[in-house]
Amino acid sequence: MDMIFAFLRTTFAAIVVTIALGGSAMADDAPLKIIVHPGQSDADVEQILDFAARSGRPVAIEVGQATTVSPGTAIPIPAAVAGNTGTTPATFSQVTSTQAVSQAPASSPPAALAPAAAAPAPAPAPMTPTPEMMATDMGMAKWSQFSAAFMRGATTALSGVGSLPTAMVMADEKLTEEGSSHGRVLLLALSTIAAAATATLILRRLIAAAFTREVPQGGRMTGIIGQSLRRMIGDLASVAFFLVATRFVFDLLGPQGEATTRMVRSIVTAIIVASLYVSLARLLFKKNHGGRSLVPINRPEWHFRILVTYGLISAAIAEMARLAGAIGIDSLIIDGWFLTGNTLLTLLKLYWFIGGRNDIRDAFISDNPGIVRRVAGNLLPEFYVVTALALWLICVLFAGTPNSARWIFAAGTTQMALLALPILALGAHALVDDFTRHHERVRGAGLGSSLLASLRVLCAGAVWIGGLHLITAIWSPFMGGQAADATGWILWLERLSFAIVASWAVASFIWHYSEALAPSPAIMLPGHEDQNEKRQTSRLSTAMPVVRNLALGAVLAVGALVILSALGVNVAPLLAGFGVLGLALSFGSQALVKDIVSGIFFIAEDAFRIGEYISTGSQQGTVEQIAIRSVRLRHHNGPIHTVPFGQISSVSNYSRDWGTIKFQLKFERESDPELIRKTAKKVGIAMLDDPEFGADFLVPLKMQGIQDITETSIVVRFKFTSLPGNPSIIKREAIKRLISACKAAGLEFASNAVTVKSRGEMHDDAAAATMLQPLAPVASSA
Template sequence: MTHMIRLIQITLMCLMVMSGTQTHAQVMLPGTNASESAVTLPDPLTTEAANALISRLSDSEVRSLLLDQLNTQATEEAEAASAGESEFVYHATTGAWSSVTTPIERLPLLYTGQATAFSNFFDRIGGGLGLVKLLGYMIVVFGIAAAAELVFRRLTRGWRILPPTDADNMTLRETLQLLSQRLTTQVIAVVIFVLVARTVGRTILPDNLVPVVQLVGMYLIGFPRLFLAWAFFVFAPLNPEYRLLNVTSKEAKALCFHNFWIAVLLGFSAAILIFNADNGVPMGETRLGFWLSLSLHVYLVWVIWKYRDAMVSMMRGYDPNVTPMENRVARLYPWFAIVLVVLMWWVVNIVVSYENFALLATNPQYKTMTLLLFAPLLDTAIRGIVRHATPAMKGEGAVAERAYHSTKRTYVRIGRVVVFGLVLLAIADFWGMTPQAIATAGVGARLAAAVIEFLIILSFGYLLYEAVSLFINSKLAAEMTASGFDPETQEVGGDGGGAGGSRLSTVLPLILLVCRSAIVVIFLLLALGNIGIDTTPLLAGAGIVGLAIGFGAQKLVSDVVSGVFFLIDDAFRTGEYVEVDGTMGTVEKISIRSMQLRHHKGPVHTIPYGEIPKITNYSRDWVIMKLRFTVPFDSDPNQIKKIFKKIGQELLEVPEFQEDFLAPFKSQGVLEIDDVGMVIRGKFMCKPGTQFMIRKEIYNRVSAAFAEAGIDFARREVRVALPTMEQGQELTEEDKAAIAAAATQAAQEQIADPGKESR
């Protein structure tokens, strides 16, 4: 009882402290009125005061008090969450729209406010004479800075000029090295210009002119030139052999031009807003930032629409092996870019409706757009790195070649997922979505963070999915290459009996299917749980389905279990020719519950494992082929034996067959004598799947050798003894009828037993 009272004390104190706003509580004692039973919690609530209160209450009264506090706290949290959600919806719709209409309403203030800023500036620099002095100072300052930059450019002229080269013989590393070298020198030149202008300005300029000169030098001269240097690095308008993106020279020059003017607009926006703030006109007063942002976004949409074909070409890249999905993504990319620009503009309006101008101080919207609009460059870099970093093809043949190309595509997909995750993390950092900021942010920030975490979890899941697929597929390709088995190049309509794949190549596709399914289910549940979706009903539903399968699909369970034991026993492999209860065919595909056999005439038989009584495998390890030849009674068996031996030795020297023989073709002597002639048998041992071509060649060579030796194959004859023939008389009608009857009887016997001569 003591422990229970202590636990209630601690719980009561914690609840009172967490509620914060509730310092009084009332409990109804049995048989009393509310006024008589009102209990006032002491303030402050110390341990002694809690002990005194609990000593006056029964256990049921304490439980009732705790339940009241829990209900009150839950109600307050629900109301706060509901208020947060409704607040976010308001700012995302009505609030953002008011951020658009307010600048329109304040449009007259824009002119008066800007006039005020210029008037205050003129008064501060001393009017028209001060403006003339400012222009003179700028000429001096920027002239000295330009001279310093010119000296640096003369010293590094060899680094800035790209040497002519053959694009087909240049590696990606060499291209990036030379482009980075030029970019570095251009960036250093601009930095020298800005630093020299800043230093000289602070030295010779009056204090009231220093901020203006710095704004002009940094934002209107330095920033656009840095942006232009980056554009030259990406598009190489004058050096197509160094161009990283797949565009024409005309498009590259135009895109560099527009990149420069976009940077000018960005720099002017930053400079004018700082200028106005320094001269007594805050940014929120005239909403000049809205009009500058709108102008920039409209300009971007126009550029994207005008050069949409170039953007599609950039997204496709230089790789000729573009998949249909990559082609569709490339065609959709300009539309994605336009939607992105419009969406970023609307997000800015949402942030403005929150009056969170500090978040926009670092221009996260422009950083986000720049990162996403240069997605073609990132994709080109990924494909280039994969093309130059993928190991050489292992082995030879169609299987190895397909595995090599599949590996390259997998590396590209893995690279894209990694870059996608890094881009998401960078965007989250741009918008200040750190764990500390999210903990104190509103519903909108938490929702955005949940979406980003959802995408990151899916990215990790897909990365693991591709990594497992790459590992298993590489093992599968190695096994198939080593065994020489390729299911895609198997002869269609052949006789069957060919060698199949290895045991590992048969099991690996099933392992791949299981691993992929497990990864998809696990990471999908993790991602859904991360965004607040309760996955317990899904797991319960899966359990119910499993229970239903266990009770209602016993045959399915039997098939699966039987298939497991067949695979453990290595009874068959993919590509082997087997017989299952009278059904023959090549094992074309296996699944968890059944196998598919393709007959050499085309039909496909699907056989559940649970219905297989036994399996006869005709393709395991080796094959013995026995051939029968019927020759006349007067033939010499020894002569035929020598002929067979000679043919066997000759075939061992034929390049097409010499690797397939395990034992040469030779004679087994006279097998039997029937009513036609002597049956002589020959045999050979070879690898599975090669016996039919060898048999055909042996038939051709035996036929030619017999013809050369004067040996005829025996034929069935019908002899009819007629007394009239012995007396030299001509055939009568009765004799002819007897001959026809005997021939008919012999033919019927042949039809009734067609395999007699071949056994």
């Protein structure tokens, strides 16, 4: 059901496109009717005729009747008219457009156009048609013209099919005159093809045995393309050898008649053309040693069979038409054969595009597509269906005309070009992308990989623009009187395409180069702070995201102006308007301007970089992103703070050059400070010798001194100086080692327990007895 709806939808679109395009083309081929009224001078008529001749359309001249004359009276025709056409007005009975020469004043008629005898009679005032009437007439005229052309094409196709027995009789007569027959022709063709095919197969086996080598198993695109191209070269060499072998074998069979020779060579040529299609299908859809085909499409065997069938039908129809023309069959019958074959090919293409629309869409979209590629991939199968139907309708409309063969050739070539363009564009894109990835793996991301990324866009764009030129060159001879308009439209489309491709390439280079310089936007997850190695970033990598956004904005703005200029829009008023708008925004958005300017100065002064831990007074955290007007901080507890640059009065950076870490430990009051100092020194020396932490120390761990003495403990401060990056890890490791070393040295850490001490046991016992004596009773008054 989905296939039926898709077919009906695309058929309707194709009919609309064909009526729009084919109607104008048919109008170009129709004669241009010029009505000469009495009162026109020879110079005016000659000027109009020269203008009409330059349009490239046939010219029909008719003399208007402005006077009442007798049936036998002849109206003289100006010399300019007689010199430019030799056809009487009655000859032009079917016209599609009318261009009337403006009538001169009746007060001064020239003698050449004046009637011999008759008084001028007043002509009735013509009725002025309304725009609605004119639109209705034009629509009816176009539909009538379309239906008439369609019926003519259908009649031509039916007549061609019905004339097949007649053509066979004519071919049999030619063979009979030479003493040959269809059986003999078929026997000669099969003998020639069999002998040449056997020789070609033997040669392929010998070459394969002589040059067999181990094919590397890899998934690189260059390897896949290399294997496919080697197979294509082998196939083309085999076809060339087969062609030479057929000529040699046919010459060995002895001289034959002219008609026999033509028929045998037509059969052989059809086989060779079909073999070329088979080679093309093997190049695109044959799986390589790695199990992948050049075109990464689902069901490659099914598409292989469709393309081979298309080649067989095309070769058979082309050679049959060429042979028919050689033996003298009427061209109208040949047009009917062409149209019938084109109908079969169109049905095959519809089956191909509708039945394989999911495969075509998935192959074009590929992995990780952008929005443009995704939309184009979803529309590509229906576009193919619409173009197939539109090209077939064009062939039907122009069947039976003098240039019908050229129309059919142009339609077939256009369809093949439309099929090849996405394959070539995606192939060029994939090939350059493979080189880019290989360059990044070997040498890392940088300027070279960024240039290759922009080259990838340029190659794909060059394929599309080249295809546009090819299609333009195919259809430009059929433009007729609208050639100038079509040329202008094509030039506009070329400028637009160049602007889009150039802007896209520059934007791609800026994006990839900034990505190569800027740090990866990796978010540190909770619990992974110690495992993630912090990387010191440069000023360029910090400023690159801002520069990238500004550069991309500039490229998009310039590209939009170039595109608007290609569309014919005057961009000077737009630039002036944008200037005034920018001035108004600068006054109305002073806070925004303040944020942007402050950010520029913060970045220029290198106040902080991505990955550094800073404090802005009110907020603190690790810098994760620097935008045009704000900085994003990740607090160590997880929250993200977005701070506008205009609100930052001062910045404290904890990740520059070096940092001194201080911490305190509490010991019992009786602990020996000298023993604590020596123990801390031993721990500091041991950490310097540790391969994991030694390189981060600038000043080793040591005891700074006694910070405070409380009722129950002494507070000792320790410190060390290290490189920025992992001070918390070093601090935790130092505290852990100090605890172990102090316990080993007999140093006790202070506790929160309260101890009561006295001078002797007697006093303690007396105090206890006093506390245990019962209270004396209290006397109460009555």
